[in-house]
Amino acid sequence: MGELGDPFPGSWAVKAGTVTQWELRKDFCRIHPDVYVRKGTELDARIRALAAGHWAKGAGVLVGLSAAAMLGTRWLGDEPAELVKPGTSRAPAGIIVRRDELLRDETCCVAGFTVTTPARTAFDIGRRAPFEKAVVVVDALMNATRTTPSHIADLAARHPGARGIRHLLRVLDVADGGAESPRETLTRLLLIEAGLPRPETQLRIVGHDGFVVARADLGWREWNVIVEYDGAQHWNDRRQRSWDIDRTAILESMGWKVVRVSAELLDSRPWVVIDRVRRALAAAGADV
Template sequence: MDRVFIGSEAIAAGRLSRHELQRWYRPLFRGIYLSKDTTPTLRDRTTAAWLASGRNGVIAGVAASALHGAEWVDIDVDVELIADNTRTQTGLIVRDETLAADEFIHVGRLPVTTPARTAYDLGRHLPRDGAVTRLDALGRATPFSTEDVLLIAKHHKGARHSRRLRVALPLVDAGAASPKESWLRLRLIDAGLPIPTTQIPVIERGYWPFAWLDMGWEEYRVAVEYDGDQHRKDRRQYVKDERRLRRLAALGWIVIKVINEDDGDDVVRRVTDALRSRGWRPNSG
């Protein structure tokens, strides 16, 4: 028996009795089951969503981005499905939308929107910051063409929330290595600072970079990095990071570290002051 299955089919085939189904299996969605001894994964829930559509739906949205390799997707995220004759239920969002034949592919046995169509849906159905964060992650996992996304938008002229997509797309940067980096970049852009470059290589000697800066402005030698908890848990990593910062300082870089507890306005002020100290002025680019 498959890990995730349609209960009525298992009973009809004689693989389980109704009593055994109720005793040993849990429903993920209506009529779709998984063993009670198994902790459901996102892949399990995504498969269950597809089965709940009568095997006629196409996985879309955030769950589709995860199937394409995007990170930072929680296992309990709502699964989005493009389908008709399927009801939305807890944990399952069904969208009755037009889907062209070339806008989905198969990942394993699951029909999934293509990266470009996934980007199109994320950009329309999420608020700007959430959309950019998800699009950054999708682009980092599997590059997609902005032109292809806009071509899909043109094909579906008049679709809801297309304006959201056009706002989000120019802000996407696959160089973001975490949702916090996406948030930080957007905060700086919204403050009127120049759009930062991501993943800046720094070479001290030779040909291989000794550092890749999260984001910054090479012209001004100002960088901003989001600092996670790694150094608090790993002394060796902490020492490595400190030595890296000293080498960067020796090369003239100002590196502004940002932690989760920092106030966003204070971060903007610190970065603005650093850029001004290197000659940047508003409207100077």
């Protein structure tokens, strides 16, 4: 008796009948009818998507956050799986059945499961999720798949009557696949919503010798101002912190103003971030 073939090593999703009853009781826990996971498995978005796909027995299409997880999107939570399964109105706890109408070219195959394409996945998430969450996930999806706002907007034009289109267009207006963490996205949103010029993401700064000196999270070339979000590793890793100090000194010697942002500032004192960036831009001549 072997475990069901798993396209993602470590997920250990199995169907009843592929292992013995003794093995099921000893090593696995039931997540859906006929679908089990190994005890201790973290039920993240990817594992939930796999489990829902096995529950659907090939008759469903993974959509929304489940499709995003299958497409390699990072930083997703453990929300219920989402799928379209014709003829099904009810599903077990942990699975949401959508009633979306999917065109033939809006699905693809990932590791043996049918999922929505990157553009269609972003279209659905951008219509349904709360604004900040939608931007964070669409940013991460674009980063993982290299789909673009124009790809998503083109798909949206094919569904003019779909619910949530106005919300989606607001998301696409600020989405940027260059973001490499949710906090970078939230920092960018904070600055844009404060009325500051839209920053460029993953700004490459080149030295006089033509080599890249640094790549900044956010910045404005026109005014030589960059914004860096410092995650936990920037504070807990001594070598990383030392390099950050050296890197800032190098950038400032080249005429760049560096504004650093921490989780505490972003969560508790966002106005301080806005004020520091506004002052830096104004000092460089920006009309802010």
